[in-house]
Amino acid sequence: MRSEPVIQVQALVKRYGTKTAVDGLDLVARTGVTAVLGPNGAGKTTTVETCEGYRKPDSGTVRVLGLDPVRQSGELRPRVGVMLQSGGVYSGSRADEMLRHVARLHAHPLDVDALIERLGLGSCGRTTYRRLSGGQQQRLALAMAVVGRPELVFLDEPTAGLDPQARHATWDLVRDLRADGVSVVLTTHYMDEAEQLADDVAIIDAGRVIAQGSPEELCRGGAENTLRFTGRPGLDVGSLLKALPADCSAAELTPGSYRVAGKVDPQLLATVTSWCAQHGVMPEKISVERHTLEDVFLELTGKELRS
C-alpha cells in the first residue's frame, strides 16, 4: 500500500564551509509516516531542511512530491507543512492570532477553533508567544504545520521536551494525519516515538543513511537476539553449542542461568528445548528477548557521545 514516494533524495551532499554535513545521502520516503533517526550532528535537520527548500544541495538531487524544493518552491510550499525545531512565531503575537494568520495564507485551511481545542491551545488566551510554556510553543508550531491541509508534513523533533500528556496528544494527531492520508516525515531522538508512529525508519549517521526499514524489519535484522533460560547448574554448554547453528553462541552466565545469542527464530527455540529434553533439563524461565529499536540504533551508531 505504501508505494508512492513522497521524497526522493539521491546522492545528496551538503557542506558548511569545510564541514560536510550530508555526505552522499540516499533516502526514499513513501506515503505514511517516516521517522528519521540519528545522533546529534548526523545530518538529520540538514536533510530535512534541504527537502523543505531552505538549503540548496551542493550536489545530488532532491524531489519532494515530485518537485524540486528550490526551483519549484512556489508550487511545493502550499502542499507541505513545516514545523521548525524552535521559534517561527512573532514574539508579540498570541497563539490563536498566529495560527489564524497561517490559516489565512491557505485556500482551504482546517477549522482553526477545532485545532486550537484539540491541541489544548485555548488556555493560552491573550498570552503572547514569548510568555507561553515550551510545550505550548511546541504545540502551536505543530498546529501551524497542519492548518493548511498539506499533503506532507515535516516535523523536526516534534515532542522534544514535552510532558507525557502533550507527547501523546502529538502522537494521536500524527496517527490521525496518517489515517486521513497525510504523509509525515519526522526527526526524533525518541526511539519509542519512532516505534509507535513510523511505518518506516531511516537511521542517519555521519551524513548517510545507514539503515532503513520498518521498525520490525530493523529489530529483526542486523542485531542479534537473545534467548535465556534457567536450569540446573553446570550443564554441558559445549554439547548445546554443537546442537545450535554455527553462528550462535551459548554461555552459562551465572550458575544455572544460560544465554543463547544468535538469530532467534522458532527453529532455534525448538532446537534448544529439544536439547533440554534429551538431557533431562526442565528449562524454567525461558524467555526470548527481542531487540528494541534503541538496541539497533546503538549497535549501528555506537555508544560514544556526539556533539
Added chain:
Amino acid sequence: MTATGTGTYTPKPGAAPLPRMIAAQAALETKMLLRNGEQLLLTVVIPTLLLVLFSTVDIVDTGAGEAVDFLAPGILALAVMSTAFTGQAIATGFERRYGVLKRLASSPLPRWGLMMAKTLSVLVTEILQVILLTVIAFALGWSPRGNPVAVALLLVLGTAAFSGLGLLMAGTLKAEATLAAANLVFLLLLVGGGVVVPLDKFPSGAQDVLGLLPIAALSDGLRDVLQHGAGMPWGDLGILAVWAVVGLAAAGKFFRWE
C-alpha cells in the same frame, strides 16, 4: 493509502490568493508594531514630544518665522525614519533571529510578497503618524504651503531609502547589534540631520557632509516645500533616490533570511 480516518485532515492544499496573503501579512505586521511599546515610543511618542516641546519652548533658534513651521517638516522626516528605518530594522532583525522569516519562507507567501507586506505595513504606520503629527502641528499654529505631490514624492523616496538601509542592517547584523545600532543611528541623525537643529548651526565643512544624509535630504526637502513653498526639490529628491537605490540593492544582495 486508503484513508481510514475521519477525513478532518484529508489533504486539500492550496495557497490563498496573493492579494489576500499580502493584506493579511501587512495587517499582522502592523498589529505587531502597534502592540510593541518600544516601537510606539520611537514612532509616536518621541516625534510628538519633540514637536510640542521645541515648538512651545525656545530651545534652539529655528530662524525667522514660527518655530512650528520649521519643526513640523523635520518631525515628519523623523517619523518616516523612525518607522521605515529604526522600527523596521529592529522588528525584522528579531523576526530573523526568532525564525519568523524562516517559517514564513516555507508558507505559501512568496518572499517578495512578505517584503511587499512589510512595505505596506510601514506605509500604513506612516500615514497614521502623518495624520497625528499634522493635527498636532495645526493645533500649534502650523501653516504649511507648497505642492502636496512634491511632499508625497519626498515621503515615498525617503521611505524607500530608509527601508533599504534598515533591511540591510536587519539582514546582516545580529538582532542585538541591530537593536543597538538602529537606536544609535536614530539618535545621531535626530541631532545631526536637520530635524530639530538647523544644519546651518554646524561648521560649514560638516554641513556639506551632513546635507548628504538621507534624513537631512528629507527634512530639507520637506522644509523647502512646506515652509518656503518651493516646487520640486530636485536636489534632495536626487540624494534620496541614490540612497534608495544603493540601500535596496545592498539589502537585496546581502540580506540573510536566517
